[in-house]
Amino acid sequence: MQGDLLRVSGVGRRFGGLVALRDVHMTVRAGEIVGLIGPNGAGKSTLFHIISGVLPPTEGEVTFRGERISGRSPHEIAALGLSRTFQNIQVFGDLSVLDNVLVGCHRHGRAGLLATAFPSRRVRDEERRLRERALKALSFVGIADLAFTPAGLLPLGQLRLLELARALAAEPILLLLDEIAAGLNPVETSTMAENIRAVRDQGITVLLVEHDMDLVMALCDRIVVLDQGEKIAEGFPEEIQRDERVIRAYLGAEWEEVSA
């Protein structure tokens, strides 16, 4: 268990009377692509929110790089090298594409409020470095030509790429992707799959939530399945595809709706 990058231990989360997560245990090891799947409302996004500090768990704890992170605020967790994207796109619509990604670079800058009020050479140099870093992230996902477009004007496919670029600009150790391919056409989906592989090849560990089963099976080294807040299976893609409980959970939730 020493080599685990992320460990979720006995995590539970209630919203009033509703139990969104119950006693969930899972781990992610460095270098893996792990898939987190389950029918609608299974608690996948809730688990992402808990890991990234958006929500505190009501039970259990999360450790990242050996440090307990549950209960800490999102920016502290981000500072440890965890970055994420959002299922309901959270792009900064009135900032340019480049500025969005520059906010992703935020944790690699130092300059504070007063330092930027009278920008010294050091502040300007830092700004230049951050811009290079941001442009690199934009080229990586292939939208560098849109750098000066207001982000709010992008179509969905490019918004998802922008979210990926922004998260990558933080140069994370662990990247959480919450349905990054949702709403994409087949061409865009395969581009996204290539991007995710390229991310892993850079040494970044990936935990992703995805409904597109072909994508999940093709990408992931390991899969964790949630249903109604509980972990019902965990294993290699081939094992998961054959798992009785997984098939039943998906059939119960109407396969068509889920895979749509």
Added chain:
Amino acid sequence: MRALAVFALVVLLYPWVAHTSYLITVATFTGIYTIVAVGLGLLMGYAGQVSLGQAAFYGVGAYTTAVLTTRYGLNPWLGVVAAMAVPALIAYVFGRTLSRLKGYYLAMATLAFGIAIYVVINEWADVTGGASGLYGIPKLSIAGWAISSGLPYYYFVWAIALLVIFMGLNIVRFRVGRALRSIHSSEVAAAAMGVDTGAYKMQVFILSAVLAGLAGALYAHMSYSLVPEPFGLQTSILFVTMVVLGGMRSIWGAVVGAMIVSAIRVGVNWLGHTLPGVTSEVELVLFGLILIGIVIFLPNGLVPTLAPLLRRIGRRPVKSAVEDGKGEAVCKVTSSA
């Protein structure tokens, strides 16, 4: 920054056009208001918080230096420093108490604070002189030369105001300003990118209080005496009007707002001499109407609405990447937010 250079030139040449001492005084006030408005603009437009008590910080600044210099013989420059430090401390304590500076708490709390400070200035007559005022405020001096009121003070105030504008323009351009702008669109995403949203809101609140305090000190040393009247709720509303009118999310918006509000006051004052019955009450009604009108018709304020138009006039129309694929994307972003 080119706009700043042009504007500095306008400031420099203004006295050649407007040479009555009344118009110089009005312009000096505009400079003082600009300093407050830039701070309040950063707070409202970038940190997403409203302060309805900015006149109280302004008043605390004015009275801090006035009391310390007249009663304790402090050097006026140190008085100015104290006038910035005391509001900073108050803002810090405020921010701490309201730990997360969320929603309308700050607006309500600063409103109450503003009213309380006004009462204190009026009632604590032993120190502040109360309603009858505080007299004998010394002038600021540079190398033994007092900066006398009129033209010298105009240039002095505007030198500081230009510096404050320069500061504001830089803040919004670099790392922290970008982070602040991002908080506006999605606080949760900003935090996930490592932005300590709470800390930045606090810092901007303190900065806005410091600038209001500085402006207050400049006001105090401009004249010989100080009375409580200019530091009430009416002035707080005046400051909010400037920022909303000019455009919250623009440093130039704050500047333009301060200028227009000053111009309106000159107009009302002039009407007051011509038509009986037009008093400063009219002014307040007018500002109320302007606020309502702007909120309904120009929610972004004048500068952010007009700037793209001006830029378009200045340039030949170019079909940019921005114009491609406009329609569908906008509604998608809003619907997924």
